[in-house]
Amino acid sequence: MNAKPHPSGDSSGPETPEGDRIAKVIARAGVCSRREAEKLIEDGRVTVNGKVLKSPALNVTGRETIIVDGKALPAREPARLWRYHKPAGLVTTAKDPEGRTTVFEKLPEDIPRVVSVGRLDINTEGLLLLTNDGELARLLELPSTGWTRRYRVRAWGRITQADLDKLKNGITVEGVRYGPIEAVIDKVQGSNVWLTLGLKEGKNREVKRVLSELGLSVNRLIRLSFGPFQIGDLEPGDIKQVPNRVLMDQLGAHAEQFAPAEAPPSGGPAPGRPGGKWAGGKPVVRKAGDKPSAKPGGAKPGGTKPGGTKPKLKTFRDKKAGTTGKRKDPHADRRRRT
Known part of the structure; x- marks a missing residue:
């Protein structure tokens, strides 16, 4: 990869180093968020090619040996997103200094290391998005994404709809400015x-x-949705992955950034996604109960012959005899003659 020219077009000016910032690469590997990666670097817990990193102001290309807390940086996997119904009483943090139970301690064992998209307070219930890609988490939690977070609230006290309607213009509380809020009784x-x-x-x-x-005074708070993702029929403690095609659709212009790097031309498994199938360069989500192909590339025994493919047979039904069977298309020869 060549270094990018200076934006002004002056080739004599400073060049942009190739690669990505080290904190971003660590976050994309699903180790932690970008901010947490910067903290790891400041604490001297990251080495690049055997040297302890002292500043996050470093670009890497992927050819380096990166060690985080004594472990090699895992290969980047395609971004994945899960909907999780957080019960009350769990804290949304990797480690709690007070020893309280965390969200991540209650996840099923088959869920990889994930980070949360934003946080929910210990007593807040409802939808919490989890992802294996720290950079994706950072993108989704930004207010600029424009996604609405919707909550169901039970509160003690009296209020009128007219008072709630004033929140549409935003409100300042103790010097902190909050944006527009839609509220309905x-x-x-x-x-x-x-x-x-x-x-x-x-x-x-x-x-x-x-x-x-x-x-x-709020005494119960339940998050119902985060942007296009709904809590749906998830019970407390349930977790369900968002289909890859749905995630890519919702990311819009950012989809290319988080899509798998390449799709193998043979139609075989995608890199970093065991068992995944591809069609037209887009991932196809395998459903529960799907049987794996008998041969690499999805071919079944007897499905192909050297020099060509096996003719497809059309299913027919003999109404008089009440039987079914397969035969060649009876009009195929006629179409070839014409």
């Missing part, structure tokens, strides 16, 4: 009120702080 239940809120920023404890400013 669902029902009043005794001293509590049930609300549905939609917001795009998702700042720390945003829902609780904003409603507290309006005189409400």
